[in-house]
Amino acid sequence: MRSRSLLTCGMRSPRLVLTLALLAAIPALATPVPRIEGLGSDLIRQVTARAPAEGIRCDSPRWVVRTWARDLENEIRRALRARSYYGPDLDVTLDRDEDCWHVHIVVEPGEQTVLRGFQLEILGEAQDDPAFETVLENLSPRVGRPFREDGYEALKRGLRRVALERGYFDSRFTIARIDVYPEELAADVTLTFATGVRYRFGDTLIEVDPNMLSDSMLERFRLWAPGTPYTTADIERLRRRLLQAGYFEGVEVSPQLEARSDGIVDVDVTLGLRPRHEISGGVGFVTDFGPRIKSAYENRYLNRRGHQGGVRINLSPVLQEISSDYRMPLRGDDAWLVVDATVNREDTDTAESFTQAIGVRRIRGGPWDTRLTESLNLQREDFDVASDDDVAILLMPGLGLSKTRQTQTRPLEIGWRLDGQIRGAAVPLSSTTFLQLYGRASIAMPLGDRARVLGRLEMGATAAKSLAELPTSVRYFAGGDRSIRGYKLDALGPTDAEGDVRGGRHLAVAGIEFERMVSESWSLAVFADAGGAFNTVSDPYSSGVGLGLRWLSPVGPIRIDLAHPLDDSGTSVRLHIGVGSTFQ
Known part of the structure; x- marks a missing residue:
């Protein structure tokens, strides 16, 4: 009766039966875990990742577990070879108890193998190419040091890369041998790299609508003549130059490598033209100028010689401006001759001005990969600032230099920018005489993947007989969204007898964020700004600190700052809203 009762109970409890069956199967479903001694934890993780116990269970047959143990042994030897250990001793033990298999490996790495001999021979035209010397200086293994296979492979990759970059398309290793002598703890490397001939540029075919741009205009983009030695740097330089020209989109510069012959490579250039006419506009708000409206018209193809022109309108409560320009391409690396005219009216809490200007600029590549701008401007400015109310007429020659280097644009802009300018005017061609220097530097340095530090320095100096004769556009002021936050636009500078800001001859402003x-x-930001406009070094300076919020919006970066002026007891905090790139 008791047996029947137990049987009946078991039949009424299928969950109990299933549970007991699963518990009985657990040992069979478990996976053996190897025990490796004599290696660091990083190598052990590498070995077990390369030889995982996939499909191996505690009830697997011995031959299956033995195969897995051999895989572990091979991966250990491979990992040690990468670290110059070519003669390790491995003691592998395979045991089984009532629960599972046990794989125990004891490793004695021994001593490192050193490079005893290194022989590299470069055959072909590359024998006299200095670019290969740079690779050898940086990547050649050193005799007498531990031999690393990864260094050997890096040297081979470096030689292949330079060969392709410099037109040695038929290059190959005819000998690539490593001889290892474990008993002697020595290795010899022998490499022979046959480069063959260096290919030259052949014909460069530029495909574009001839009704829009003439052949003579397109000639200004050519960077090489037939027979010039090939480099991928020239290919990239041409692609970049075409994109920066303002005419094209969808630029494809394609060396015809498959069709190369007799040491010649032709290049096909396919260009998509941007629209002839473009009208743009928008509305926005920044603290310095308030709500503003911008509009622009651009004609990219005024004629087949590539002349361009445009008109821009900028309207806000503080600044109303209309400007136009006529641009003519010149021979050279992205060189232009620009004639422009501007009329603007500016009304800040500090000054009022009405300016009419016309000028000519030549923009071209300068030394050290900079942009050089040579200019001559004729300007008439009616200005009213503090107690100075006058009209200035200036004929100003100038020279500007700029350089921008961005290594990352998203999610955070990383890089730096430098700008410098010198300009001046002299009687009798102008109403006053002055000479002015200006410079600005900004940098953004990464702190990990999601943070950065930004630095900014702005300096200027003016030599002039009389400040009263200098118009507002030539004086220095400080304060505002892109100057010292916590203060209004142009609110900082030397004052007159009545306490009104008059502006200064010199400028020094710095900021860190x-x-x-x-x-x-x-993103969130904390910042501090300091400096000011001044006439003498004894003039006071101002500073501000605050917190900021940054939004990478679909239309560009937007900055919102709450800044506290440390030198203005009448203002506790000021809101600043700005837009634009870090390096504008």
């Missing part, structure tokens, strides 16, 4: 991302589009 720490920014950290909190999401893919938002």
Whole structure:
């Protein structure tokens, strides 16, 4: 009766039966875990990742577990070879108890193998190419040091890369041998790299609508003549130059490598033209100028010689401006001759001015990969600032230099920018005489993947007989969204007898900011700005500190700052809203 009762109970409890069956199967479903001694934890993780116990269970047959143990042994030897250990001793033990298999490996790495001999021979035209000397200086293994296979492979990759970059398309290793002598703890490397001939540029075919741009205009973009030695740097330089020209989109510069012959490579250039006419506009708000409206018209193909022109309108309560320009391409690396005219009216809390100007500029590549601008401007400015109310007429020659280097644009802009300018005017061609220098530097340095530090320095100096004769556009002021935050636009500078800001001859402003991302589009910032406009070094300076919010919006970066002026007891905090790139 008791047996029947137990049977009946078991039949009424299928969950109990299933549970007991699963418990009985657990040992069979478990996976053996190897025990490796004599290696660091990083190598052990590498070995077990390369030889995982996939499909191996505690009830697997011995031959299956033995195969896995051999895989572990091979991966250990491979990992040690990468670290110059070519003669390790491995003691592999395979045991089984009532629960599972046990794989125990004891490793004695021994001593490192050193490079005893290194022989490299470069055959072909590359024998006299200095670019290969640079590769050898940086990547050649050193005799007498531990031999690393990864260094050997890096040297081979470096030689292949330089060969392709410099037109040695038929290059190959005819000998690539490593001889290892474990008993002697020595290795010999022998490499022979046959480069063959260096290919030259052949014909360069530029495909574009001839009704829009003439052949003579397109000739200004050519960077090489037939027979010039090939480099991928020239290919990239041509592509970049075409994109920066303002005419093209969808630029494809394609060396015809498959069709190369007799040491010649032809290049096909396919260009998509941007629209002839473009009208753009927008509305926005920044603290310095208030709500503003911008509009622009651009004609990219005024004629087949590539002349361009445009008109821009900028309207806000503080600044109303209309400007136009006529641009003519010149021979050279992205060189232009620009004639422009501007009329603007500016009304800040500090000064009022009405300016009419016409000028000519030549923009071209300068030394050290900079942009050089040579200019001559004729300007008439009616200005009223503090107690100075006058009209200035200036004929100003000038020279500007700029350089921007961006290594990253998203999620945070990383890089730096330098700008410098010198300009002046002299009687009798102008109403006053002055000479002015200006410079600005900005940098953004990464702190990990999601933070950066930004630094900014702005300096200027003016030599002039009389400040009263200098118009507003030539004086220095400080304060505002892109100057010293916590203060209004142009609110800082030397004052007259009545306490009104008059502006100064010189400028020195610095700022530092720490920014950290909190999401893919938002970041937080803390900052400090200091400096001012001044006439003498004894003039006071101002400073401000604050917190900021940054939004990487679909239309560009937007900055919102709350700044506290440390030298203005009448203002506790000031809101600043700005837009634009870090390096504008």
